[in-house]
Amino acid sequence: MSTVTIGVIGAGLIGRKHLRTIANHPDFNLVGIADTNTDLASSQYPGERIFADYTHMLDQTKPDAVIIASPNQVHAEIGIACARRGINCLIEKPVTDTLEAAAALIQEVSRSGIKTLVGHHRRHHEQVKTVQTLLRDGQMGALVGVSAIWAAHKPAPYFDAAPWRAEPGGGPILINLIHEIDFLRFVAGEIVAISAVASNRQRRLPVEDTAGALLEFAGGAIGTFFLSDSAVSPWTTEQxxxxxxEFPFSGESSYRFIGSHGSLEFPALTSWAQAGRTQDWNQPIQAQRLFAKTVDPYAAQLDHFRDVVRGSVPSLQPVEDGARTLIATLAVTEAAILGKRIDLAERYEALATNAVSSPVHL
Known part of the structure; x- marks a missing residue:
């Protein structure tokens, strides 16, 4: 089959990761890079067509697809521009910066019929697919609960390099937890309600550095999540x-999925159950290590995007689904601010009817 022509909008940290992946992929032909810092982009990618204005790139190169790796606040604007030109999009997370913007984007995508994929790359790990299969096939019985941690200590240069990270919206809820929320939605089912607390006690910045969330799932399971970017631990998905x-490998599991007939640690994929799958606390519990091959999730994501563009598979996460992850993540911040439980059912319904509003902005 013919190669897919592709452009990249945004040549920052994540944009460069996508560009490296494209360079090593035989089924894509890079036709342009759009970034406001054209001098830097030209020096980093000599020989490529560089555009300061992404619309010029879209109109002059007419790619089959683009990857949108720009700042969050222009995701919707760029996605809408692509939709109106019939250009398929892979949009980095979060899908947009507000729910209103997400609704506008969804409406335009629906009108145009383009293919979309949101860049929550963890969905493409083989370990993640294994967890999803085990949970959805009922091999651990009914999912009863989830216990999870994401804790690492971000150094001072992290904040110095991008001062917005020290302001509301730049904390670990909307930078790091959004990946974990999407992972949990993907493997454990829809999150229907959230309660949370947050603190800035460690750094005393205007943004949270620590949070705890109580998650309620559609199937009845309850989850707890501890999150901090001011604590040293080996317990992050990245490690x-x-x-x-950027994260030294630890091999430690930061998730425990607890079922009525057994439990599972992730990402180590250690399964725990009693012999014969009995349910008797007097019987010993045995461990079994499961195997899933390790892949580059960005390469696997690009493979999937190729197939989506060609129309051979449905998107693993179209913009509508990415917006549901955004709704749940924003609700963590809102629940922590208001000190109350947030029911998400009406917000999901409003998203489906393009009548959403953002109580909390990224």
Whole structure:
């Protein structure tokens, strides 16, 4: 089959990761890069067509698809521009910065019929697919609960390099927890209500550095999540699965899925059950290590995007689903601010009818 022509909008940290992946993929032909810092982009990618204005890139190169890796607040604007030109999109997370913007984007995508994929790359790990299969096939019985941690200590240069990270919207809820919320929605089912607390006690910045969330799932399971970017631990998905060179590998599990007939640690994929799948606390519990091959999730994501663009598979996460992850993540911040339980059912319904509003902005 012919190669897919593709452009990349945004040549920052995540944009460069996508560009490296495209360079090593035989089924894509890079036709342009759009970034406001054209001098830097030109020096980093000599020989490529560089555009300061993404609309010029879209109109002059007419790609089959684009990857939108721009700042969050222009995701919707760019996605809408692509939809109106019939250009398929992979949009980095979060899908947009507000729910109103997400609704506008969804409406335009629906009108145009383009293919979309939201860049929650963890869905493409083989370990993640294994967890999803085990939970949905009922191999651990009914899911009763989830216990999870994401805790790492971000150094001072992290904030110095991007001062907005020290302001509301730049904390671990909307930078890190959004990945975990999407992962949980993907493997454990829809999150229907959230309660939360947050603190800035460690750094005393205007943004949270620590939070705790209570998650209620559609199937009746209850989850707890501890989150901090001001604590040293080996318990993050990045360290446990080895998906990012910025995080030293630990191999430790930061998730425990607890079922009526057994439990599972992730990402180590250690399964715990009693012999014969009995349910007797007097019987010993045995461990079994499961195997799933390790893949580059960005390469696997690009493979999937290729197939989506070609029309051979449905999107693993179209913009509508990415917006549901945004709704649940924003609700953590809102629940912590208001000190109350947030029911998400009406918000999901409003999203479906394009009548949403954002109580909390990214």
């Amino acid at each position: 446990g699965i080895g998906e990012a060179v």
